[in-house]
Ligand SMILES: Cc1cc2nc3c(=O)[nH]c(=O)nc-3n(C[C@H](O)[C@H](O)[C@H](O)COP(=O)(O)OP(=O)(O)OC[C@H]3O[C@@H](n4cnc5c(N)ncnc54)[C@H](O)[C@@H]3O)c2cc1C
């Protein structure tokens with residue numbers, strides 16, 4: 001090792017060994033399985049959730065995640081707030097969305113269902129989504145679809161049917177004066 005040429009060869013060799021070690025580790029991270037939760041086999045949602053793409057299908061349509069809520073008061077409060085968010089989201093969605101915006105809304109609705117904090121509600125709503133996938137082609141299509149699926153939940157809970165012709169008046173369409181003020185403030 002005293003010879004200078006031998007010493008520099010050793011340093012070079014050590015450098016390559018370290019570089020190889022780091023490369024192998026990085027490849028290992030890239031090849032690691034993604035932390036995306038997979039749908040449980042045997043749940044009704046997993047079986048029915050075939051409307052999504054093959055790679056994102058399990059993420060968007062897998063099993064409902066939250067536990068049972070039970071408490072009827074909390075369930076109703078949560079429901080009113082959630083429907084408000086959903087209908088207002090549809091009412092302010094672009095009338096002519098881009099492909100990216102359509103995909104965003106579709107994913108949002110599916111994940112809204114999967115993560116809905118009332119587990120038993122999410123389970124029921126998952127079955128509705130499997131049969132009637134979100135309509136994302138335009139604001140009016142999305143709003144009408146939202147009104148329709150809400151009516152399905154109303155029916156199951158023995159509530160009055162809502163007239164979907166009035167859906168544009170019931171929720172902010174995003175085209176009034178109030179909207180212009182919001183954007184400047
Ligand atoms: C995805 C989801 C699933 C649910 N699943 C269950 C469940 O399984 N079990 C359960 O007990 N509760 C469930 N709920 C809650 C339930 O739907 C109600 O929100 C809750 O019972 C309170 O009802 P509400 O009579 O105050 O009016 P909501 O149904 O909450 O409606 C709020 C307001 O929206 C308007 N509205 C009514 N129908 C429509 C419509 N079709 N389109 C647009 N606007 C409308 C009316 O002005 C109404 O007052 C769920 C809620 C959501 C968001």
Ligand SMILES: *[C@@H]1O[C@H](CO)[C@@H](O)[C@H](O)[C@H]1NC(C)=O
Nearest residue numbers: 070071072073074075077078
């Ligand atoms: C049910 O939920 C309501 C509203 O969140 C809450 O005020 C009440 O204490 C809850 N009841 C029980 C028994 O947890």
